[in-house]
Amino acid sequence: MENIKDVVLEYVINEYLEDDEEELNYDSPLISGGIVDSFSMVSLKRFLENKYKIQIPDDKATPEAFDTVNSIVALVNSFVKK
Amino acid sequence: MSHIGSYDERIKNFDWSISESELGYKSGDVINIGWYCSDRICEQGKGDKPALIWEGLGGVEKRYSFNDIRLASNTIASFLRKLGVKNEDRVCLFMDKIPELYLGFLAVLKIGAIAQPLFSAFGDESLFVRMDNAQTSAIITQRKHVGKVRKIIDQMPYLKHIIIVDHDGVKSLKDRETPFSLEKATPVEDLEIYPTKAESPSVLHYTSGTTGQPKGVKHVHYSLISQYLTTKWVLDLQETDVYWCTADPGWVTGTSYGIIGPWSMGATQCVMDMGFSAESWYRFIEKYKISMWYSAPTAIRSLMKAGEEIIKKYDLSSLRHLASVGEPLNSEAVIWSERVFGLPFLDTYWQTETGSMMITNFPGMKIKPGSMGKPFPGITAALLDPDSHELITSANKPGLIAFKPGWPSMMRTYWRNEETYRKKFINGWYIPGDRATIDMDGYFWFIGRDDDVINTGGHLVSPFEVESALLEHPAVAESAVVAKPDDVNMEVVKAFVTLKPGYESGPDLELEIMNFIRKKLSPLAMPQEIEYVDSLPKTRSGKIMRRLLHAKEWGEEIGDTSTLEND
Numbered sequence: 037m038e039n040i041k042d043v044v045l046e047y048v049i050n051e052y053l054e055d056d057e058e059e060l061n062y063d064s065p066l067i068s069g070g071i072v073d074s075f076s077m078v079s080l081k082r083f084l085e086n087k088y089k090i091q092i093p094d095d096k097a098t099p100e101a102f103d104t105v106n107s108i109v110a111l112v113n114s115f116v117k118k
Numbered sequence: 119m120s121h122i123g124s125y126d127e128r129i130k131n132f133d134w135s136i137s138e139s140e141l142g143y144k145s146g147d148v149i150n151i152g153w154y155c156s157d158r159i160c161e162q163g164k165g166d167k168p169a170l171i172w173e174g175l176g177g178v179e180k181r182y183s184f185n186d187i188r189l190a191s192n193t194i195a196s197f198l199r200k201l202g203v204k205n206e207d208r209v210c211l212f213m214d215k216i217p218e219l220y221l222g223f224l225a226v227l228k229i230g231a232i233a234q235p236l237f238s239a240f241g242d243e244s245l246f247v248r249m250d251n252a253q254t255s256a257i258i259t260q261r262k263h264v265g266k267v268r269k270i271i272d273q274m275p276y277l278k279h280i281i282i283v284d285h286d287g288v289k290s291l292k293d294r295e296t297p298f299s300l301e302k303a304t305p306v307e308d309l310e311i312y313p314t315k316a317e318s319p320s321v322l323h324y325t326s327g328t329t330g331q332p333k334g335v336k337h338v339h340y341s342l343i344s345q346y347l348t349t350k351w352v353l354d355l356q357e358t359d360v361y362w363c364t365a366d367p368g369w370v371t372g373t374s375y376g377i378i379g380p381w382s383m384g385a386t387q388c389v390m391d392m393g394f395s396a397e398s399w400y401r402f403i404e405k406y407k408i409s410m411w412y413s414a415p416t417a418i419r420s421l422m423k424a425g426e427e428i429i430k431k432y433d434l435s436s437l438r439h440l441a442s443v444g445e446p447l448n449s450e451a452v453i454w455s456e457r458v459f460g461l462p463f464l465d466t467y468w469q470t471e472t473g474s475m476m477i478t479n480f481p482g483m484k485i486k487p488g489s490m491g492k493p494f495p496g497i498t499a500a501l502l503d504p505d506s507h508e509l510i511t512s513a514n515k516p517g518l519i520a521f522k523p524g525w526p527s528m529m530r531t532y533w534r535n536e537e538t539y540r541k542k543f544i545n546g547w548y549i550p551g552d553r554a555t556i557d558m559d560g561y562f563w564f565i566g567r568d569d570d571v572i573n574t575g576g577h578l579v580s581p582f583e584v585e586s587a588l589l590e591h592p593a594v595a596e597s598a599v600v601a602k603p604d605d606v607n608m609e610v611v612k613a614f615v616t617l618k619p620g621y622e623s624g625p626d627l628e629l630e631i632m633n634f635i636r637k638k639l640s641p642l643a644m645p646q647e648i649e650y651v652d653s654l655p656k657t658r659s660g661k662i663m664r665r666l667l668h669a670k671e672w673g674e675e676i677g678d679t680s681t682l683e684n685d
Contacts, residue, residue, distance in 0.1 A: 056265070068392050073239060076636060076644070082632065099395045
């Protein structure tokens with residue numbers, strides 16, 4: 037299985053990063069850093085749901101849960117069937 | 119004691135000359151908002167008082183006194199002048215909430231040019247239609263956003279200068295690009311401020327309508343008279359207050375009450391240039407001891423969603439006055455804020471075109487949770503029957519909100535669109551496009567928009583603009599866009615689409631279309647749901663009946679379908 041971390045990081049870089057010189061890592065703040073806003077978060081959530089065939093309830097899709105690649109991966113892992 | 123004192127007393131003998139007199143302005147004088155917000159405060163002996171405390175990502179902080187903002191705006195103004203920017207040229211401000219946005223705004227006004235702030239999350243298409251309408255001469259932006267300008271530069275021969283405020287000198291600049299560093303520039307002590315008069319244009323804000331392209335709302339320097347007094351009487355800024363307006367100056371709240379109002383009063387304001395999280399907002403209030411907080415219902419509902427436990431971690435005792443704008447503030451949010459902060463958020467109603475607050479709740483007034491409040495002194499507000507346009511005189515009867523024109527910050531026209539401007543008036547009343555009721559006590563109660571414009575998170579999105587952009591996606595044959603109810607944002611964008619032959623509906627295509635709109639227009643305009651349909655409801659003349667789709671989303675009666683094509 038692809039490394040979820042790298043998939044999510046690559047998606048964020050390709051889809052949301054405006055400044056191509058900015059460097060992102062697994063702990064870069066995405067929501068609080070203004071890279072992904074609350075409206076765009078909906079499309080990121082949709083990507084994760086499509087990609088990993090999961091449903092993330094709205095009450096779990098918080099700005100905190102989406103704030104870094106690492107926190108997103110933890111969220112995804114909690115829904116992916118082991 | 120609040121500045122307004124008794125609302126009932128204030129409305130008795132109100133005259134805008136109260137504001138003129140406090141600002142030392144007489145009819146016919148020079149009036150320049152840039153000067154009023156910086157030089158005048160320094161002349162009052164408050165040059166050392168903090169004007170702007172800015173915090174960016176990672177806790178990076180910058181502080182500017184009123185003398186600092188005077189010098190910085192002089193410096194940027196001088197730079198613009200040397201480039202050849204002159205009075206009435208349109209200068210677009212396309213930046214995140216960094217200090218240069220606030221200081222650049224004053225600078226543009228100081229040289230008599232017209233400030234055209236645009237939300238930095240706009241995609242290249244949104245940016246282009248607004249700059250093309252304004253025939254913008256110069257844009258001040260950041261490195262991270264310059265890519266969007268480069269995409270459309272070839273279509274904009276009138277755009278002479280792209281000023282990049284954080285150019286690092288590493289990557290080469292392209293045609294028409296100029297670097298500018300406020301930190302490296304030599305401060306300009308004396309600047310000859312352009313002698314703008316009351317009717318000189320000042321700000322061009324773009325707003326969305328049901329049909330057609332976004333409209334450029336033209337404001338003039340005299341708007342200061344309204345913006346100053348509403349800030350004083352509604353936001354009630356006192357000498358020692360620390361003020362936080364959470365709005366982005368890409369929208370009218372961010373300029374009227376995020377720059378002009380507070381600084382013309384000599385108030386200290388804080389700006390947080392970070393994305394939203396409940397933790398970071400509460401931490402910000404605690405750290406800077408925010409006392410007056412002007413925010414939006416969407417943000418308040420997001421804070422409610424984050425829960426009350428988190429609030430206990432922070433000392434928010436500095437808060438003394440809260441207000442809200444952008445969309446109707448639901449009664450639950452008012453009651454919640456009273457419980458958790460010990461203070462209600464006071465709802466304020468106004469729009470880009472009005473330039474300043476029109477119907478509001480005032481300090482000291484009895485608050486009816488969920489109500490818009492009462493008209494600001496000097497504002498004649500009423501309801502008109504939606505069909506006959508006669509004045510409604512009985513209580514609790516729904517009608518169109520209407521204002522008697524003539525308040526100082528009223529828009530002067532839509533830029534290059536006088537015809538649409540004229541249509542905003544009926545029988546001598548200005549019609550903002552919202553419906554409401556008035557109760558027996560004279561309080562206004564919001565019902566909804568009178569058109570198809572979508573209010574999402576306090577920002578207006580044109581269904582027409584989104585539909586047009588959707589048609590540019592190769593898979594989309596037809597589209598219809600409506601508002602869908604949302605717990606946090608009040609409304610979000612929903613699109614109904616039919617697909618061209620050869621394309622298959624599915625979640626991956628849905629995501630592709632969402633991202634297509636997000637990048638082209640803005641995250642606000644991105645449909646949060648796309649429904650694939652075989653056909654769209656149309657009138658016999660072929661016009662899409664959004665009304666039917668809207669009714670379906672809101673669980674409302676469909677109403678008259680006699681003109682439906684295939685009924």
